[in-house]
Amino acid sequence: MGVDKQKADHLAKEVGAKGEFKRQSNRFTAPFAAEAGKYRLIVGKLCPWAHRQLIVREVLGLEDAISVGVVDPIRGERSWEFNLDEGGVDPVLGIHELREAYLAADPDFDGRPTVPAVIDIESGKVVNNDYHELSHYWETTWRPFHAEGAPDLYPERLRAEMDELADFIFHNINNGVYKCGFARTQEAYEEAYHVLFSALDAIEERLGSRRFLLGDRITDVDVRLFVTLVRFDAAYHGAFHCNRQRLTEFPNLWGYARDLYQTKGFGSTTDFDHIKRHYYSIPVVRSQFGITPVGPDESGWLTPHGREALSRTPEKIYYDFKD
Structure with a gap:
């Protein structure tokens, strides 16, 4: 076979x-x-x-x-x-x-x-x-x-709210892009498409008044959203037909994603080459000739994001540090 x-x-x-x-x-x-x-x-x-x-x-x-x-x-x-x-x-x-x-x-x-x-x-x-x-x-x-001074990415006082938000993000966004890309009928694809972009619109609005999903500090739920956002324009927009708009066309989400990318642990663990080579090799989406896209331009991830204006904390790295 x-x-x-x-x-x-x-x-x-x-x-x-x-x-x-x-x-x-x-x-x-x-x-x-x-x-x-x-x-x-x-x-x-x-x-x-x-x-x-x-x-x-x-x-x-x-x-x-x-x-x-x-x-x-x-x-x-x-x-x-x-x-x-x-x-x-x-x-x-x-x-x-x-x-x-x-x-x-x-x-x-x-x-x-x-x-x-x-x-x-x-x-x-x-x-x-x-x-x-x-x-x-x-x-x-x-x-x-943990290393000395490591942050608390899953603070106990916020866990109920974090778990609820993480569940929303997983079903509608993280897995939502796969529901679009792996749908086998037009009906299933369109249903998943509208759910995905409705959820992205809701997060776009949420990020209009706060720097990160739960305020001034990065938490585990930001990690969960970032990994889909960083793949969106490079893979999901084209390979999975999630093409109502690109990440770069969401002002708050794009600024937020760049903010995280420029933070310790996020950009350094992102490999756009592996991402594109994988998603454009999947049989249901692969080009007849096995071509992997050159774009989008990765340099945009290092441009200023201006998200500091939404934060009340002066630190360079924004985490919820342990007591």
Whole structure:
């Protein structure tokens, strides 16, 4: 069976009765103990869910506590592959396909092996692939390993509000772009399209009076929104037909996204090359000739954003610091 046929078959398993995209559930969701050096975080720089983990890991200073492996931005026939490493093998886990770690944990696993995935280095087994909660583990359970002076991205006093907003962002924006791109009927696509842009309009209005989603400080929910915004013009606008307007045409969202991009951990973990190469390789959207777009111009991300005027705090880096 060809590579494209394999990929298309995986996607076909996640289609509802009306042709709408229904993302598969995460298989490994149990909490795991915080122990420096025990795990390897496998990511794809293309993936918004994995990108969230890279941002939080760098912001909190967890680089020495948990190592990172990076898969090829173009998915292989059966799984994500470690083609970027010498010999096509992850140097720590000794595997070529991420699928091997999933099968080590569950020999009957027949879903899509996804990133991010936390792998127990000694056993080679996936212990967690729950992208919904994974960043919360780094922010809470892994606090003993945070760098001195690391911020609190998930402050307890704000968690109820954060969780509600994160749920809205995930269903309507983060996953909303996929519902547009992977829809199999016009009806499903148009429904997802209108939900997506209605949600973006609501966030655009919210950001008109505050610097970040919850005020003057960056929190986990900003990380969750950023990873979709940073991919919007480079991938979702074209590849996923999310084309009512570009991110750069939302004054508040564009300024907000640049503000975050220019902050520690955000721009440094963004790889536009991997993003574009991946999204324009997906069988349902790929150009007949496999062409990856050159644009948009990335230099705009470093232009002044002027968002400081909305903040009441004078610090250069805007986080909610621990007590």
